C-alpha cells in the first residue's frame with residue numbers, strides 16, 4: 001500500500017522544536033541557497049571557483065556573517081538560528097558554509113572576543129556587511145592537529161612586532177582583507193591582525209583540490225612582516241585563544257554537515273522513487289528501504305543532537321567536549337549518508353549533475369578540518385575516562 005511520503009525531518013516533526021524566528025531564518029537561507037547557489041554550484045565546483053566577494057556582500061545583506069554576535073552590525077541571533085543557517089548553507093555546498101564559518105565564527109569571533117575596541121570598530125561592521133573578508137591562520141605545514149607545536153614566531157622590535165612563518169590550508173586566505181594569524185611569542189601564543197598587502201605577507205592559493213573545490217584555500221607566508229603594537233589582539237593569551245574560536249566554528253559544523261546529508265538523502269529518495277529496475281521503482285525494494293530507513297534515523301538523531309547542543313549554547317552552558325561529541329557524530333553520519341546515497345544513484349551518482357559525490361568529497365575535508373575525527377574521538381575519550389591520550 002502506498003502512503004504519502006514524508007521528508008526525513010518531517011517524520012520526527014523537527015520543525016515543532018523550532019520557534020518562529022528560527023523557522024523564518026531557516027526559510028530565508030534556504031531560499032537564498034535555492035536561488036543563488038543551486039543553479040551554479042556544479043559549475044563552480046568543476047571550475048574550482050567561488051565568487052566570494054559577491055556572495056559575501058549578499059550574505060552580509062541577509063545578516064548571515066557573524067550572525068550570532070551582538071552589536072557592530074551583527075544580527076545577534078540565537079545559536080540555534082546560526083546552526084540552522086549553517087545547515088541550509090551546507091545543503092548548497094560545504095564551501096559556502098566554510099566561507100561563513102571562517103568569516104563569522106573564526107575571524108570575526110576572534111576580533112569580537114579578543115580585540116580592542118578600535119580593532120572591533122575597524123573590522124567588525126565591514127566584515128558583518130561582507131565588504132571585508134577575514135581568514136584565520138592557525139594550521140601550519142608541520143602543525144595541524146597539534147597547534148601547540150607551531151613555528152610561526154612574533155618577536156619584538158622596539159614597539160613593533162616582526163612575524164615570520166607559514167600558515168597552511170587557510171580558508172578564504174587568498175581573498176581576505178585581514179588575516180587573524182596565531183604566532184608564538186616570548187609571552188605564549190598570541191593573535192595578530194595582518195591586513196592584506198602588508199609588506200612581507202604573501203598568499204598562494206592551493207590548486208587541484210578534490211574536495212571543497214568551491215572554496216578558496218591558501219598558504220600564507222610571513223617573511224619579516226612588521227606590524228605595529230596595536231595589531232595584536234590584546235585579550236588572547238595562550239592556545240586557549242584560538243581553541244575557543246574553534247568551538248564556535250565546530251558548533252556550526254555540527255548543524256552544517258547535516259545539511260549536506262539532507263541534500264544527499266532528498267536527492268536519493270527522489271531518484272529511488274522514479275528510477276526503475278527489474279520492473280519496479282528502486283524505492284519499492286526492501287534493500288533500498290533498509291538504506292533509507294537507517295539514513296533517516298542517522299540524520300534525524302544527528303539533528304536532535306545538534307538542537308540539544310544549540311539549546312545548551314543558548315543557555316550558556318555548552319562545553320568543548322560536548323561540541324566534540326557533536327562534530328564527531330554528525331560529520332561521520334553525514335559522510336556515511338552521502339556515500340550510501342551515492343550507491344542508490346548507481347552510475348549517476350558519480351556525475352556533478354547530482355550533488356551527492358560533491359557533498360561526499362566535501363565532507364572528507366569537513367571530517368579533517370576543525371579537529372580531525374581522531375582529535376574529537378580523543379576529546380570525547382578524555383571527557384568520559386578522565387585520561388588524556390593526546391600525547392605519547
Ligand code: TGC
Nearest residue numbers: 098101138145147148171238239240243244320369370371
Ligand atoms: P591543551 O594543553 O589541552 O590546552 C591548551 C590551552 O587551551 C585550552 N583549551 C581550550 N580552550 C577553549 N576551547 C577548547 N576546545 C580548548 N581545548 C583546550 C586549555 O584549557 C589550555 O588553556 P590554558 O589557559 O591552560 O593555556 O592543548 P593541547 O596542546 O594538548 O591540544 C589540545 C587539542 C589537541 C584538543 C587541540 O590542540 C586541538 O583542538 N587540535 C585540533 C586543531 C584544530 O582543530 N585545528 C583547526 C584549525 S582551523 C580550521 O580547521 C578551519 S576550517 C574552517 C572551515 O573552512 O570551515
Ligand code: FAD
Nearest residue numbers: 136137138139144145169170171212365369370372374390
Ligand atoms: P595531521 O595533524 O598531520 O594529522 C594526520 C592524521 O594523523 C589525521 O588522521 C589525524 O587525526 C592523525 N593524528 C594526529 N594526531 C593524532 C593523535 N594524537 N592520535 C591519533 N591520531 C592522530 N586550518 C586553519 O588554521 N584555518 C583554516 O581556515 C583551515 N581551513 C582548511 C580548509 C580545508 C579544505 C582543509 C582540508 C583544512 C583546513 N585547515 C585550516 C587545516 C585543518 O584544520 C587541518 O588539516 C587539521 O587540523 C588536521 O591537520 P593536518 O592536516 O596537519 O593533519
